[in-house]
Amino acid sequence: MNFQRNAVVLAAAAIGAMSLVACGSDNNAASTGVDTSSSTATCEGKANLSAAGSSAQKNAMDQFVSTYIGVCQSKDKTVNVAYNPSGSGDGRTQFIAGQVDFAGSDSAIKGDQLAQAATRCVGGEAWNLPLVFGPVAVAYTLDGVDDLTLNGETIAKIFNGGITTWSDPAIAALNEGVTLPSTPITPITRSDSSGTTDNFQQYLTTASNGAWTQGAGSDFVGGVGEGARGSAGVAQAVAGAPGSITYVEKSFADQNKLTVAKIDTGGGGVELNNETATKAIDGAAFVKDGAGDLTLDLKSIYGTTTEGAYPLVLATYEIVCSKGYDADTTAAVKSFLTSAANEGQANLGEQGYVPLPDSFKERVTASIDAIA
Template sequence: MKIKRHGALISLMAAGALALTACGSDQNTPQSGGNAGAPAPTNTAPVDCGGKKSLVAEGSSAQKGAMEVFTQAYGAKCAGQQLAYTSSGSGNGIKQFNGGIADIGGSDSPLKEGDETTKAQERCKGNPAWNLPLVFGPVAVAYKLEGATDVTLTPDVLAKIFSGAIKTWDDAAITAANGGKALPAKPIVVIYRGDESGTTDNFQQYLGAAAASSWTKGAGKKFNGGVGQGAQGSPGVADAIAAADGTIGYVEWSFAQDKKLSMAKLDSGSGGVALTGETAANAIKEAKVKGSGNDLQLDLKALYASKTANSYPLVLATYEIVCSKGYDADTAKAVKAFLTVAATDAQAGLADAGYSPLPQEFQDKLLTAIKAIA
């Protein structure tokens, strides 16, 4: 998975989020590249192996590479134990978890209050499900526009592009965002995730927070803009953007890098900011944990609306969704063992897979939650 180029970012972002709180898809992922390097966690924990021999997990593509590392470490630590992960998208991950098919659901956004949480509680035999974030990563606004290699967009302009109010690259609002420099007079082709996706949910939440007056379409895992062409999964979005001139879409940074796509700078009020590890890490400091107890879901609204200089606020978190209680005894034992290995022993292998180890304080919070699963 070619996300090593921002491996250090994940650790910095998670560390920033947790420090301030004191104590969210498809079958393919890019190939590995270089790693910026992050220190391995020092925390370890005893693992009570056993229980269900073959766990089932499904969901977000953003965590697919990490899940492969976790599964390998789990098998090595607990002989004969396995986990099968299907990267089918966040929406499917939640559906399969709530339907009792997946033991663990993977999503780029936490369970939504209402139908999702109600079904999750029913699945967990009347007990709440917990959202446990394991990976943080930025979302690129990627584009292909011959004759333009440096594009700056404001949240207001983005909202109007993705709702169809701005239709051409030489629109006056885009020209103004680029300091009076007109871009080529070509039609804008919006590319969006055709499948239900936490990436879409986060992107629409960002537009709603940063451009509330221009984005009235709401959020959710289904794209609500009413314009453009849908593509399946992150690879499909990246491929569609790369295939045609005039395209623009939202996709995880790793996929934009893998396809060598141009990425727009975001101007939230302090000038255009390019997506880098440093600028995304600067932005994540605005995030806060809003979940109670061992439910560690994040409130990213303040981050998305931030106007902090030299920060890139469009980021998402990937969650593992699990039952706090309600598994049968064998499944609960195996889920706890897998997550414990993932949060400890497996961390040493994340750098080579393109991720960074969890920061110590967040690892501690995860272990507390994992131990409480019954």
């Protein structure tokens, strides 16, 4: 599995697919390779949950569901969670309308949608619980250069046209001893609306020392480069175009054997791997204190100066009601999310995600426990 965006799938197809997963009882538990014996998930409540939203977390959700099925089988319970990776916006819309039990989203629910969700969550509010993290690579193809360091400012200038050749003095200053060709830089960006684009542009806004003034959003607003559709599209475009560069989930960079730039946050270039991404997540701050809504202060990740922390990490949320479910739905949502936040995180690093650090996991678990 990979941290990837998939085509929109019909809800019925998703339900059917997940039902097939539920049928393969023994194989499901074994397929994840996860020890479920110490799980605190109760497997109580209604047997079938529904959810929709972020395609970026789709493969993590597959693992969460498979692991949860295994946990509940060991307790002689039959459960299923049908997740439709229809996109973050659609997931939030369906959640507000009460068409799904929870939503997956690359961005926290806020503003008018948050107010609308309060109507759905009778007597409660919508909480954003970050359960899935995936590092984003700044990946490039440049003949003769397989070790490159960039920082927020140079990345911003590449993607808004302020730097147009690889031998630019600003890049050279970060790469002493590296022979940089005068090859023109071709930025490859997402042509479709994307949570990865939104988070990448939020990173540039935070980390570019004022070089990025274009703002953020799901559509690329830098004004330069060539567009390609989807994570697979930008990765394949860079693989076939010397001198090009893109932002893409790490698993796609790995699949296409792209070279990934280190990012300098002030103490030298930091390589992208699970350890360095975990350091950034471990230092994340939340907008609110205490158990409950866990909307992240993304500046605390994107603006990190922690030594050895890789700052460009995409967080995706599960959006749930703090209260307002019926009793069976409450029990099932809490049980599933408890499993997802704990044993469900095992082996996610092999899927292109970053498992929750222990301290972060404790905070998430406390919020799950607080759902009434």
